[in-house]
Amino acid sequence: MPGDHRRIRGPEESQPPQLYAADEDEAPAARDPTRLRPVYARAGLLSQAKGSAYLEAGGTKVLCAVSGPRQAEGSERGGGPAGAGGEAPAALRGRLLCDFRRAPFAGRRRRAPPGGGEERELALALQEALEPAVRLGRYPRAQLEVSALLLEDGGSALAAALTAAALALADAGVEMYDLVVGCGLSRTPEPAPTWLLDPTRLEEEHAAAGLTVALMPVLNQVAGLLGSGEGGPTESWAEAVRLGLEGCQRLYPVLQQCLVRAARRRGAAAPS
Amino acid sequence: MTQGAWCGGGVVRARATRADDVRRAKRLGSMASVSLSEAEKVYIVHGVQEDLRVDGRGCEDYRCVEVETDVVSNTSGSARVKLGHTDILVGVKAEMGTPKLEKPDEGYLEFFVDCSANATPEFEGRGGDDLGTEIANTLYRIFNNKSSVDLKSLCISPREHCWILYVDVLLLECDGNLFDTICIAVKAALFNTRIPRVRVLEDEEGSKDIELSDDPYDCIRLSVENVPCIVTLCKIGYRHVVDATLQEEACSLASLLVSVTSTGVVTCMRKVGKGSLDPESIFEMMETGKRVGKVLHASLQSVLHKEESLGPKRQKVGFLG
Numbered sequence: 001m002p003g004d005h006r007r008i009r010g011p012e013e014s015q016p017p018q019l020y021a022a023d024e025d026e027a028p029a030a031r032d033p034t035r036l037r038p039v040y041a042r043a044g045l046l047s048q049a050k051g052s053a054y055l056e057a058g059g060t061k062v063l064c065a066v067s068g069p070r071q072a073e074g075s076e077r078g079g080g081p082a083g084a085g086g087e088a089p090a091a092l093r094g095r096l097l098c099d100f101r102r103a104p105f106a107g108r109r110r111r112a113p114p115g116g117g118e119e120r121e122l123a124l125a126l127q128e129a130l131e132p133a134v135r136l137g138r139y140p141r142a143q144l145e146v147s148a149l150l151l152e153d154g155g156s157a158l159a160a161a162l163t164a165a166a167l168a169l170a171d172a173g174v175e176m177y178d179l180v181v182g183c184g185l186s187r188t189p190e191p192a193p194t195w196l197l198d199p200t201r202l203e204e205e206h207a208a209a210g211l212t213v214a215l216m217p218v219l220n221q222v223a224g225l226l227g228s229g230e231g232g233p234t235e236s237w238a239e240a241v242r243l244g245l246e247g248c249q250r251l252y253p254v255l256q257q258c259l260v261r262a263a264r265r266r267g268a269a270a271p272s
Numbered sequence: 273m274t275q276g277a278w279c280g281g282g283v284v285r286a287r288a289t290r291a292d293d294v295r296r297a298k299r300l301g302s303m304a305s306v307s308l309s310e311a312e313k314v315y316i317v318h319g320v321q322e323d324l325r326v327d328g329r330g331c332e333d334y335r336c337v338e339v340e341t342d343v344v345s346n347t348s349g350s351a352r353v354k355l356g357h358t359d360i361l362v363g364v365k366a367e368m369g370t371p372k373l374e375k376p377d378e379g380y381l382e383f384f385v386d387c388s389a390n391a392t393p394e395f396e397g398r399g400g401d402d403l404g405t406e407i408a409n410t411l412y413r414i415f416n417n418k419s420s421v422d423l424k425s426l427c428i429s430p431r432e433h434c435w436i437l438y439v440d441v442l443l444l445e446c447d448g449n450l451f452d453t454i455c456i457a458v459k460a461a462l463f464n465t466r467i468p469r470v471r472v473l474e475d476e477e478g479s480k481d482i483e484l485s486d487d488p489y490d491c492i493r494l495s496v497e498n499v500p501c502i503v504t505l506c507k508i509g510y511r512h513v514v515d516a517t518l519q520e521e522a523c524s525l526a527s528l529l530v531s532v533t534s535t536g537v538v539t540c541m542r543k544v545g546k547g548s549l550d551p552e553s554i555f556e557m558m559e560t561g562k563r564v565g566k567v568l569h570a571s572l573q574s575v576l577h578k579e580e581s582l583g584p585k586r587q588k589v590g591f592l593g
């Protein structure tokens with residue numbers, strides 16, 4: 001029988017029971033600070049998207065899809081001399097629109113879909129990290145849409161989303177200078193602060209500072225950098241950036257193999 | 273002069289006028305756009321390589337900054353900062369509310385940035401929203417650690433009442449280097465904030481009552497010793513410059529935003545812009561940011577204390593200066 005909502009008033013707001021649980025502070029286990037979790041990457045899995053990629057690292061699962069190039073809204077008419085390599089002039093360059101979404105069940109607490117400021121900030125970080133790698137000058141008056149969906153947050157979510165987005169762009173056949181590989185780091189709090197590469201969600205929650213670096217491995221250029229918290233002096237941040245860049249370089253061969261496998265799969269599936 | 277003012281050094285020489293017909297539009301994302309010709313860009317880039325900028329500054333010099341606090345009377349604290357032609361007005365209002373569930377014995381800060389259409393015509397309607405959200409998110413990130421502002425002093429009674437500081441930033445005019453100016457203004461406004469002292473009285477039945485003290489000057493002040501300042505370093509050619517004007521920002525593809533406290537501790541780092549950065553230049557920019565940040569903090573502290581020592585009878589300039 002359905003509940004009698006008129007006489008039995010429930011609370012207006014709901015909270016998960018973990019908030020009221022006894023403080024079981026499980027400190028994260030000590031581990032080698034330079035270990036990277038094993039990564040599973042697959043490109044070309046969504047049939048409706050131009051390019052897509054799925055990346056799983058530990059408990060973090062990200063799905064990314066790319067669509068376009070399609071005509072940009074408000075593309076203005078403009079002239080001016082072309083850039084180097086036959087690229088469109090600055091006013092006509094293509095645009096990259098990035099969208100980052102968290103599934104409501106991705107974190108410990110349920111978060112309703114319009115996630116507000118944090119998702120906009122991460123989408124902007126995605127865009128700023130992918131723009132140096134994509135040859136937008138070759139897509140005048142067009143826009144490419146990249147949408148990343150975080151299915152489960154197991155730590156370093158932004159780094160995984162960056163890597164998945166770059167794989168999806170490569171899978172879509174978008175012209176790029178290089179792949180973008182992302183790596184997350186976090187700093188353990190005060191007694192003996194050390195920077196840990198590729199933190200898990202538990203390590204991120206207990207961290208004093210976090211950092212995400214995005215690297216273009218072949219060109220050795222940093223495409224994106226976002227970090228905050230009590231990281232200490234500049235030498236500590238510099239050491240973290242170096243560790244992150246090294247982690248990105250180690251991840252690169254895995255992504256190359258993933259793209260090769262996807263290309264072979266596509267070649268085998270095409271009717272000859 | 274009642275406003276606090278300091279100059280970054282360097283003699284300002286008159287800029288040579290350029291023919292207006294050699295212009296090409298260039299957009300920098302959602303910032304105010306400026307038209308620069310190829311020749312002007314080359315002029316700026318080559319000058320920077322020689323450590324000489326268009327207005328005669330060195331690569332690490334700030335423009336003249338004017339700071340004035342307590343400009344808006346309805347707020348708990350306010351400040352207005354002018355850096356070159358960039359004009360920012362910040363108002364802080366303290367209101368009572370319920371603390372967040374995860375942090376029941378702390379108050380918090382809420383930031384809102386409004387890009388007014390006065391700054392540039394592109395900000396008309398919803399145009400300035402993207403830039404406003406980006407700046408607000410950066411401010412949240414910077415203040416997101418335990419040491420910036422003592423949030424425990426904002427608590428009135430745990431789990432029930434706390435002070436929420438609504439920091440509202442208004443962009444009146446935009447001439448490059450928004451983040452630095454906004455952070456200076458927020459720091460000055462927080463320094464100026466006076467939160468009235470309240471007491472919680474308990475009745476016999478256990479119901480609580482909040483009592484405001486009768487003396488209007490009885491208030492608590494926030495300590496802004498550890499509030500960080502942002503230093504934006506724009507990469508132009510092979511060197512980086514601090515406090516870029518709009519024209520210099522148009523020549524730079526990538527910038528690094530570093531938030532430094534007065535002791536040289538970095539609290540936030542972010543790469544801004546469409547281009548990529550070399551790892552070595554990131555390390556150099558961080559060092560420069562720390563060095564410049566320390567000098568900026570020292571100057572700002574001395575100016576704020578000097579302005580406060582002039583007392584309540586000082587002549588306010590506000591928008592008439």
